[in-house]
Amino acid sequence: MITDQRIHLYEQSALFNGVGEAIRPGGMALTEHALSLCNLRADARLLDVGCGPGSAIAYLTAHYNYTVLGCDPSAQLLHAAYHHGVRLVVQAMGESLPFADGQLDAVLTECSLSVMQNADAALQEFARILRPNGYLILNDFYARNPAGMDALRCLPIDSCLGGALPQAEIIGRVEQHGFAINVWEDHTDALRIFTAQLIWQHGSMQQFWCRASSNADPSQIQAAINQAKPGYFLLIAQKGGHNG
Amino acid sequence: MDQKELFALEQQCIQECAPPCTAACPIHVDVRAMLAETARGDFSAALKIYQKSVPFPHILSRVCDQPCQNVCRRGEIEESIAIRALERATVNHGELPEEKKRPMPKRSGYVAVVGGGISGLTVAYDLARKGYKITIYEAGPELGGGLWKADRDYLPAEVIREDVEVIYELGVEVDLNTLIDQIHLAELRSGFDAIYIAVGPHATENFELERDQYGIIKVDPVTFATSMDGVFAGGGLLWGIEMHSSVTSISEGRRAGISIDRYLQKVSVTASRVNEGPHASCLYTDISEVGPRSLIVMGDPDFGYEWHEAIQEAKRCIQCECMECVKACEYLREFGRYPRRYVREIYNNLSIVKGTRYANTFINSCSLCGLCAEICPENLDMGAVNLKARQAMVTQNRMPASAHDFGLRDMQFSNSDKFLMARNAPGTTASDYVLFPGCQLSASSPEHVERVYGDLQQQLPDSRVGLMLGCCGAPANWAGRPDQFESILAAWRTHLQAMGNPKLVLPCSSCYQVFQKHLPDVEIVSLWDFFDEHGLPADVTVTNRTVSIHDPCSTRYEGHMQDSIRHILGRLGYQIEELPRSRERTTCCSYGGMMWLANPNLAEKVVQKRIQEGEADYVTYCAMCRDNFVGRGKRTWHILDLIYNQGIDEQATRRGPNYSQRHENRARLKHHLLTEIWGETMDGSQPYESIQLNIAEEVQARLEQRLILVEDIQRVIEYAERTRRKLLNRQTGHYLAYYRPNTVTYWVEYLPDGDAFTIFNAYSHRMEVPGSGSQ
Amino acid sequence: MSEQEQIWMCDNCNIPLQPDKVDVAYMGNAFPVELLKCPNCGLVFIPEDLALGKMVDVEKQLEDK
Numbered sequence A: 001m002i003t004d005q006r007i008h009l010y011e012q013s014a015l016f017n018g019v020g021e022a023i024r025p026g027g028m029a030l031t032e033h034a035l036s037l038c039n040l041r042a043d044a045r046l047l048d049v050g051c052g053p054g055s056a057i058a059y060l061t062a063h064y065n066y067t068v069l070g071c072d073p074s075a076q077l078l079h080a081a082y083h084h085g086v087r088l089v090v091q092a093m094g095e096s097l098p099f100a101d102g103q104l105d106a107v108l109t110e111c112s113l114s115v116m117q118n119a120d121a122a123l124q125e126f127a128r129i130l131r132p133n134g135y136l137i138l139n140d141f142y143a144r145n146p147a148g149m150d151a152l153r154c155l156p157i158d159s160c161l162g163g164a165l166p167q168a169e170i171i172g173r174v175e176q177h178g179f180a181i182n183v184w185e186d187h188t189d190a191l192r193i194f195t196a197q198l199i200w201q202h203g204s205m206q207q208f209w210c211r212a213s214s215n216a217d218p219s220q221i222q223a224a225i226n227q228a229k230p231g232y233f234l235l236i237a238q239k240g241g242h243n244g
Numbered sequence B: 001m002d003q004k005e006l007f008a009l010e011q012q013c014i015q016e017c018a019p020p021c022t023a024a025c026p027i028h029v030d031v032r033a034m035l036a037e038t039a040r041g042d043f044s045a046a047l048k049i050y051q052k053s054v055p056f057p058h059i060l061s062r063v064c065d066q067p068c069q070n071v072c073r074r075g076e077i078e079e080s081i082a083i084r085a086l087e088r089a090t091v092n093h094g095e096l097p098e099e100k101k102r103p104m105p106k107r108s109g110y111v112a113v114v115g116g117g118i119s120g121l122t123v124a125y126d127l128a129r130k131g132y133k134i135t136i137y138e139a140g141p142e143l144g145g146g147l148w149k150a151d152r153d154y155l156p157a158e159v160i161r162e163d164v165e166v167i168y169e170l171g172v173e174v175d176l177n178t179l180i181d182q183i184h185l186a187e188l189r190s191g192f193d194a195i196y197i198a199v200g201p202h203a204t205e206n207f208e209l210e211r212d213q214y215g216i217i218k219v220d221p222v223t224f225a226t227s228m229d230g231v232f233a234g235g236g237l238l239w240g241i242e243m244h245s246s247v248t249s250i251s252e253g254r255r256a257g258i259s260i261d262r263y264l265q266k267v268s269v270t271a272s273r274v275n276e277g278p279h280a281s282c283l284y285t286d287i288s289e290v291g292p293r294s295l296i297v298m299g300d301p302d303f304g305y306e307w308h309e310a311i312q313e314a315k316r317c318i319q320c321e322c323m324e325c326v327k328a329c330e331y332l333r334e335f336g337r338y339p340r341r342y343v344r345e346i347y348n349n350l351s352i353v354k355g356t357r358y359a360n361t362f363i364n365s366c367s368l369c370g371l372c373a374e375i376c377p378e379n380l381d382m383g384a385v386n387l388k389a390r391q392a393m394v395t396q397n398r399m400p401a402s403a404h405d406f407g408l409r410d411m412q413f414s415n416s417d418k419f420l421m422a423r424n425a426p427g428t429t430a431s432d433y434v435l436f437p438g439c440q441l442s443a444s445s446p447e448h449v450e451r452v453y454g455d456l457q458q459q460l461p462d463s464r465v466g467l468m469l470g471c472c473g474a475p476a477n478w479a480g481r482p483d484q485f486e487s488i489l490a491a492w493r494t495h496l497q498a499m500g501n502p503k504l505v506l507p508c509s510s511c512y513q514v515f516q517k518h519l520p521d522v523e524i525v526s527l528w529d530f531f532d533e534h535g536l537p538a539d540v541t542v543t544n545r546t547v548s549i550h551d552p553c554s555t556r557y558e559g560h561m562q563d564s565i566r567h568i569l570g571r572l573g574y575q576i577e578e579l580p581r582s583r584e585r586t587t588c589c590s591y592g593g594m595m596w597l598a599n600p601n602l603a604e605k606v607v608q609k610r611i612q613e614g615e616a617d618y619v620t621y622c623a624m625c626r627d628n629f630v631g632r633g634k635r636t637w638h639i640l641d642l643i644y645n646q647g648i649d650e651q652a653t654r655r656g657p658n659y660s661q662r663h664e665n666r667a668r669l670k671h672h673l674l675t676e677i678w679g680e681t682m683d684g685s686q687p688y689e690s691i692q693l694n695i696a697e698e699v700q701a702r703l704e705q706r707l708i709l710v711e712d713i714q715r716v717i718e719y720a721e722r723t724r725r726k727l728l729n730r731q732t733g734h735y736l737a738y739y740r741p742n743t744v745t746y747w748v749e750y751l752p753d754g755d756a757f758t759i760f761n762a763y764s765h766r767m768e769v770p771g772s773g774s775q
Numbered sequence C: 001m002s003e004q005e006q007i008w009m010c011d012n013c014n015i016p017l018q019p020d021k022v023d024v025a026y027m028g029n030a031f032p033v034e035l036l037k038c039p040n041c042g043l044v045f046i047p048e049d050l051a052l053g054k055m056v057d058v059e060k061q062l063e064d065k
Helices: A002-011 A027-036 A055-063 A075-083 A119-129 A146-154 A167-176 A190-202 A218-228 B003-012 B020-024 B031-039 B043-053 B057-063 B083-093 B118-129 B145-149 B157-169 B182-191 B246-265 B307-314 B324-328 B330-334 B339-351 B360-365 B371-375 B382-395 B405-414 B439-444 B446-459 B474-478 B482-498 B509-518 B527-534 B559-571 B592-598 B600-611 B623-631 B639-645 B649-653 B659-678 B697-705 B710-723 C003-007 C048-052 C054-063
Strands: A045-049 A067-072 A089-091 A104-110 A130-143 A157-159 A179-186 A210-212 A230-239 B110-114 B133-137 B173-175 B194-197 B231-233 B421-423 B433-435 B465-469 B503-506 B524-526 B546-550 B617-620 B636-638 B692-695 B727-729 B735-739 B745-753 B756-765 C008-010 C018-026 C029-037
Touching (some): A027 A055, A045 A055, A045 A119, A067 A075, A119 A130, A130 A167, A190 A230, A190 C029, B031 B043, B231 B246, B324 B330, B324 B371, B339 B382, B360 B382, B382 B474, B382 B592, B433 B446, B446 B465, B474 B482, B524 B559, B600 B623, B636 B639, B659 B710, B692 B697, B697 B756, B756 C048, C003 C008
Parallel strands (some): A045 A104, B110 B133, B617 B636
Antiparallel strands (some): C018 C029
């Protein structure tokens, strides 16, 4: 299945730089920028959903007074996290989180919602575990040209980008689960350096975007990707109050 | 480039103009696309295209008066395409997929259509599909109006009935046997939001609308509005005669429908309504190469074309398009589109703030040679657009460094102390003439430069002839850097003033172009015009060989220079076999605009194409053209090779110097001239220049391909040996050092060998890494 | 130790190169990668295939080609 392969891709360490840090568009700078836009208590409790080897947890724990928990479905990555000294991590899928209702101040979902099997179930879980007015910090790929996405899906490839949705749909889904949107920002610029890192790590972009079957024409794939105009966004939403 | 400029440039490219058939069609059927599908045998696709413009395809494909045929370009060769017959074949052989029951849009607005002829039916059809509520009032017992007067053999009753059935399917209310007269019209006006009157030419109704002297209702010819607000009229009643043209009736209904829609939406009814009816086509199509293909005769005229006959007839369509520049220019062809699209992409490229600019390579690959403007019926100059785009990219700090860096550094070398000089003849304090050979002739054939200088002095015994060395600045201009370009021009102005404003003698046509266009106050003469006027400097041995002339692209509009070259060749006894594209239509050798740097693969195609255009040996009068052609194995002489060496064979096959040797040749030329003629010595050499290198031939070839110069390697070694910052390979014992003297980091693998250094390898990259010694 | 690590020495410091995090930059974009580096003076090693392969691809990417 496509989703399995995507997760598999993460495990292949395609998305880690040479020194074991997870790479994703925007990096820690984007995470810190997002946190600065939230009005969090100094001792807030955060959950990093899809934490991978825990680099964000380690960084935030070292630089802030937050308590940062993490979860990831990959045992291999959690193992790596544990070895980096990150202890507060648990093996779980975003769609089913082993945390009690209304306990967390913020949920971080960085570059991981688009690889989840059921984004709606995950959003519902986020709403459940957040306290009223708790923050959802979400950054991920989105489709700036949804029409172009169709062309990409038509190619004989399994595409990681297949999970990218248009802006309106992402916002609609988040709102549907009782969140009020505070911030939507385009961070497509961050994709450039991310791509450069991927090429450095990985040889080529196409290997990331697509796990191409042998008969796919790479230039055709690149043209379709260009058409789809993959973008990157940051969204910050707040869970509605008691009555919301 | 702003929106307005973009729009003007887009308009200049006529490739997307409607072909004559579509332009002449009152409802603009895309005949060309329809026939392309028919020619492929896809009648259903063809029908889909036809039906997109035609509301009643069965009817119109039988009765259309086909104004398209009169303007069909095939008709200039033999009989025009049988367009209506092909439309009928499309209807006969094509099938439309079952239309998905889409929920009808709903719009508020209730429209009365008075008269159920084809014009009124078109209004009802168009507006019902937009979601308006419609009632048709027809005086007769059946919809169709004037159609019932057509020959029944040609237009059988069931065809009319089948086609107008769609009106009922769209939910239009139809009141048959209902005559609307003056009283009723007033009533209607209060019960409806808008009215369309199309009661035909012989109507007896007496509406109280403004009329002309013949009693015909006055309407606006564009909007079909009558004198009464919200009342529109069209079709045969406007003409007072039975309409002979159903397609015109449909067109008028369609245009009235647009007006009514806008009227009901409360937006301007008159705004931007151009070319809605038949109009002239602005598309240019060269049909000089189109071969004959006679009209296909129908086996059964009553049925019309059988499918195989229709395919053959459709294949007669020329598929009119312009593409003149794309046909002529390898670069425009390379990127798969045409200027209208290119201009739009360039605009997007420049205005984009975030995201990826896909057109960078396109913009930087153009040779700026001007061929497209010469060929384009509207003289659209993509080179000018690209140059502007490059300037904008530089201003926006978005120009990729790799695009022109090497060429700009080559220019900087030529305008450094290594080569730059300006001297009056020994013993004089001013000059009447100054020879300015430019950078590339000096690099390719320094010996010619020395000879030309000597000969000029001989040929002008009563004048003072000075010499100026350097690069004119063309690369800065090509790279979109007007600041750099201006400062170089300013330097020439200063030098020439100090020499008493002499006349410049120019062997290089690129220099000529720069001085002519950008320093118009400087008096210039092409060396070729000078020789033509003053005679050849050397003793001439007349030959009787045949050659072809490659005119450098910078001489495109310098007919005098092109003539002079032909005269000179004539005097030398050469027969000239003109290339198919010469003079105004000559092509670039790939050096122009620095295409060769920004897009080496394309440059290769361009130069390969040019050298295959003529069998005979080439003669040219630009050093870079010569070196580019000879480098690919095409026997080519520079005109000076013929003048001074009588075209000995080795000259036609002598490869040009490599990039390092070009620098060296220029530096040596200056040194030699200074010592020999002016008795001066050069000073101020850099420490690295004294470093001696041993480079094997295959390593040298690799360096050339990688654009690494000897001086780059000398700098790395000087830095590494001075700072001791180098790596040691324990397996080979070789040193590896890196240094970034400019915008490139060079890596050199070497070993000291006595006083010299042996070079095993070198490579480079543009990314910055720590420790590269850059400031 | 990889083969490359055994081969390359910093000549001045006379110690073997070791893999380490190095910031590389192009057109104003910097990011960390792992390269062989002299632990003492910071001299780095870029092999030929990296310079002519992946680095060119990265440069192009950052240039928006």
